[in-house]
Amino acid sequence: MSDIVGYVVDSVVLxxxxxxxxxxxxxxGAKFFLLFLVICFYIGFVNDNSxxxxxLYLRYLIFTFxxxxxxxxxxxxxxxxxxxxxxxxxxVLLQGLGSAFNVFVLQQRVEGYVGLMSSxxxxxxxxxxxxxxxxxxxxxxxxxxxxxxxxxxCLLLLLGVFLVGYSSGKRxxxxxxxxxxxxxxxLAAKHLVIYSFFKKKILNASLVLILLFPLFIYGIQxxxxxxxxxxxxxxxxxxxxxxxxxxxxxxxxTDQYGRTIGRSNTTWRILNYSLLKTSSFFxxxxxxxxxxxxxxxxxxxxxxxxGFTRDLVSGGWFLMLGTIYLFYFIIMKNxxxxxxxxxxxxxxxxxxxxxxxxxYSSDFVVSLKLTVFLAPIAALINSPYQAHILKHIxxxxxxxx
Numbered sequence: 066m067s068d069i070v071g072y073v074v075d076s077v078v079l080x081x082x083x084x085x086x087x088x089x090x091x092x093x094g095a096k097f098f099l100l101f102l103v104i105c106f107y108i109g110f111v112n113d114n115s116x117x118x119x120x121l122y123l124r125y126l127i128f129t130f131x132x133x134x135x136x137x138x139x140x141x142x143x144x145x146x147x148x149x150x151x152x153x154x155x156x157v158l159l160q161g162l163g164s165a166f167n168v169f170v171l172q173q174r175v176e177g178y179v180g181l182m183s184s185x186x187x188x189x190x191x192x193x194x195x196x197x198x199x200x201x202x203x204x205x206x207x208x209x210x211x212x213x214x215x216x217x218x219c220l221l222l223l224l225g226v227f228l229v230g231y232s233s234g235k236r237x238x239x240x241x242x243x244x245x246x247x248x249x250x251x252l253a254a255k256h257l258v259i260y261s262f263f264k265k266k267i268l269n270a271s272l273v274l275i276l277l278f279p280l281f282i283y284g285i286q287x288x289x290x291x292x293x294x295x296x297x298x299x300x301x302x303x304x305x306x307x308x309x310x311x312x313x314x315x316x317x318x319t320d321q322y323g324r325t326i327g328r329s330n331t332t333w334r335i336l337n338y339s340l341l342k343t344s345s346f347f348x349x350x351x352x353x354x355x356x357x358x359x360x361x362x363x364x365x366x367x368x369x370x371x372g373f374t375r376d377l378v379s380g381g382w383f384l385m386l387g388t389i390y391l392f393y394f395i396i397m398k399n400x401x402x403x404x405x406x407x408x409x410x411x412x413x414x415x416x417x418x419x420x421x422x423x424x425y426s427s428d429f430v431v432s433l434k435l436t437v438f439l440a441p442i443a444a445l446i447n448s449p450y451q452a453h454i455l456k457h458i459x460x461x462x463x464x465x466x
Contacts (some may be wrong), residue, residue: 086115089138093447094394098130101387108380112351122352122379126388129429129436133395136444137451146454148444153438154218157197161225164232173232180229182434186247188426189434190233194226195241195421199413200442202249202443207406207464209262211269220273227280236288237425239281239308243247245420256405260465328424331369338364339377349381372422372430388430392418395440399447401415402455407446 073242090096091208102123109119120127140150160180167173176187201222230238245270250270257263285308316329321413339345354360355378361367364378376385396415418439422429445451459466 090280091136092134092137093398093400094130094391095134097387097394098226098391101391102127104387105380105384108348108384109352111348112354112380114352118352124390125432125436126430128433129440130395132433132436133440133444136441137448140450143454143457146451149441154222156437157222158225159438160193161221161228164228165224167232168228174234175235176235179233179434182333187233187235189428189432190230190235191237191241192421192426192428192435194230195245196438197222198242199245199249199417200438202246203253203406203410203413204464205270206249206253206257206266207466209260209462209465223277231284231288234288236308236312239285239288240312241420242290243281245295245413245417248416249409252409252412253406255463256384256409260466261338320367322367324361324365326366326368328369331366332371332374332424334365335370335374335377339382345377345381347381347383349379349384351379352379355379370427371425375427375430389422392422394430395443396447400449401447402452402459404455404459404466406464407455410442410446414443419426420441 105123106116106119109116109122114122151269160182163181164178167175167178176190179187179190179193182189182193201219205211205219211219227238227242230242254263257266282304285304316327317325319325319330325334339349350357350360355370355375370378373385373389376388393415396418397411399411401407418429421435429439445454455466458464
């Protein structure tokens with residue numbers, strides 16, 4: 066029944082988009098997108114997938130580009146963009162509140178409960194915090210003067226996404242979020258070091274990290290998997306070391322039948338299979354084949370599918386590379402006002418996509434939970450129709466872009 070409801074909602078969204086939408090070939094990737102769809106439907110035809118099956122597989126990728134296309138070519142005022150960004154921030158806070166309700170009121174930590182978002186799996190509870198923590202980090206670093214309201218918003222957003230990951234029992238947040246926040250700092254530092262406020266940023270960031278470190282350790286000690294080898298008496302370094310060891314073993318794990326269940330070994334197995342079998346290289350095994358028991362036995366995996374291997378199994382190398390290329394157009398193709406800050410943000414967003422899609426999950430292409438945030442931000446920093454917003458931000462020194 067839940068699948069039927071989801072299909073009905075998707076159909077309504079598609080009809081609404083079709084009614085209000087005006088396609089523009091001026092948007093980077095627009096022509097490639099249409100060619101890509103033609104080839105994807107041909108792949109479905111070769112694999113005996115119906116038009117409906119092909120659309121269902123591609124629908125969130127289609128929705129993402131159409132949303133980006135529309136935001137890219139529709140000029141919005143400073144006030145409208147402010148309202149849209151506030152709406153996105155409130156949406157993040159709501160996920161944090163939903164997670165807090167699950168943890169403190171219901172006293173439940175269920176992997177499939179991701180804030181207030183429905184989810185068939187818990188990977189969104191890692192991918193979502195990664196994306197939001199990067200956006201918050203960039204805002205913090207490039208904001209010349211943080212007001213009390215700015216501090217409150219940033220801390221609430223970070224706390225909210227941590228609760229999203231914690232309530233779902235996700236382990237990835239303890240690795241990915243620190244890595245991406247460090248990348249944010251390193252990429253921004255070379256531009257911000259000339260500003261007098263940057264030293265204060267370093268001090269403030271250090272204080273926040275010191276204050277949040279006990280929360281970080283507590284999360285590891287109370288996460289399924291990590292906590293199995295911990296008794297609570299370990300030091301912080303021992304706790305982190307145990308978590309790293311567990312992660313390494315998990316990545317290389319297999320079940321009793323020799324099928325891979327870690328992301329790393331599953332990825333290598335699927336890559337090898339796709340390169341050895343010509344039909345799999347060009348056309349995959351068919352849309353939806355990834356969930357087939359016979360396909361899983363043939364390829365030798367049970368778990369560990371990430372974004373690009375999902376496409377490899379389903380449609381082959383063109384589908385896989387075409388999807389990555391489409392996101393490259395969305396994130397990296399800039400036709401707008403050129404600033405050092407937006408260049409850093411663009412690079413970080415691409416690294417988030419590569420990290421999640423290439424090494425963790427298919428969240429960017431199986432729902433709109435990430436791309437509903439990615440598409441507006443990408444349109445804001447890339448579209449010439451929104452260049453006046455960036456100029457307003459720079460001229461009024463709202464951000465040190």
